[in-house]
Amino acid sequence: MKNAKWHRRSASPSELPNPGVPDVETGSGSSASRRLFLQRVGLGALLAGLFGHVSAWVRSLFPNVLYEEPRRIKIGRPEDFAEGGTFLEERRLFVFRERNTFYAISATCTHLGCTVKMILLPQPKRVRIGEQTKEERYEFHCPCHGSKYYGDGTNYAGPAPRPLVWYKLEVAPEDGQLVVNLEETVGQDFRLTV
Incomplete structure (x- = not known):
């Protein structure tokens, strides 16, 4: 076996595993969950802002009335x-x-x-x-x-x-x-x- 030669074959970049990229076939990975989390946070912020504007607009339809005692x-x-x-x-x-x-x-x-x-x-x-x-x-x-x-x-x-x-x-x-x-x-x- 002394004369045996070992050949090393290099893997192409597409064949190498990348731990930060989710597996496309399974949909798992930390980036997918982070992306989903950020989408939900963004949607929540958008809805909160929209709710604030709508509630202020609805409140403006009802005027503030101060009842004073008759003079x-x-x-x-x-x-x-x-x-x-x-x-x-x-x-x-x-x-x-x-x-x-x-x-x-x-x-x-x-x-x-x-x-x-x-x-x-x-x-x-x-x-x-x-x-x-x-x-x-x-x-x-x-x-x-x-x-x-x-x-x-x-x-x-x-x-x-x-x-x-x-x-x-x-x-x-x-x-x-x-x-x-x-x-x-x-x-x-x-x-x-x-």
Whole structure:
């Protein structure tokens, strides 16, 4: 066997196995599964983007509606209010009756919006507000930061920068109820006579 010759035959490139290329006949191999995975990821991304656009378009067909409370509010008949001041908690509003006249003052402190408390003075107090001297029976005190207001809403102590707001009162022609107009402020001399 010493004289035996071995012949080596070279394989052509098409005959050599390539581990990275899938076997065409069986369809197996890592490249095929990677390709399928990437196709599915791409399709998923496309569908997600399409869903986002379609859902935004559908949402645009339904407008955003904000329901605000009415700015003209019926608060009751004049005879429902006792002489003096009545606090309407749900409206943060004081309604005052002096015989047959009415006026409304906001209960919202002009400093930071806390609700002020009405204080009935044990006896009327004479105060000078600007050029006028008035007899006050009430005061308003803010429990949050100590602002104080005279009975007409004029600020006199604490951090409140402005007087309390006065709102216009009207009588509803259809049923005779008092209507407060929260869009229309009035001066401190306003009185509604009923």
